[in-house]
Amino acid sequence: MSTTYVVVTVLGAVMAGFSAASVFFHAEWTVKPLADYGVPRAWWPWLGAAKAAGAAGLLAGLFVPVVGVLAGIGLVLYFLGAVVTVLRARWFSHVPFPLLYAAPVAASLVLGF
Incomplete structure (x- = not known):
């Protein structure tokens, strides 16, 4: 396991964890766009939980690689879904x-292979 892989994986986990926390704590810069995109408020805790689980999975993947791969795939799919949501809302500058x-x-997934 290379140092680059560990650093990039931890960075991805921290960023996903920060994004989850911003949803959980209703940070205005996160929840206002969610409302503007038309994401139902009832979904917000689930979206935050998905990001938090992905962040934890990335960190766990440093010790159990298959968990990290699955978490990475899940997070990439999550954020691609976010891109689709932003595009459907026609907020192209937020992509x-x-x-x-x-x-x-x-990058963590690529470096892991």
Whole structure:
């Protein structure tokens, strides 16, 4: 396991964890766009939980690689779904944000192979 892989994986986990916490604590910069995109408020805790589970899975993957791969795939799919949500809401200027969160997770998956 290379140092680069560990650093990128931890970075991806921290970013996903931060994103989850911002949903759990209803940070305005996170929940206002969710409302603007039309994401039902009842979904927010589940979305935060999915990101938190993905972050924990990435960290666990440093010790059990298959868990990290599954968590990484789940997070990449989650953030691709976020891109689709942003595109459907026609907020094209917001597309880079979910991609920014997906990048270190995808890099972690690539480095893991």
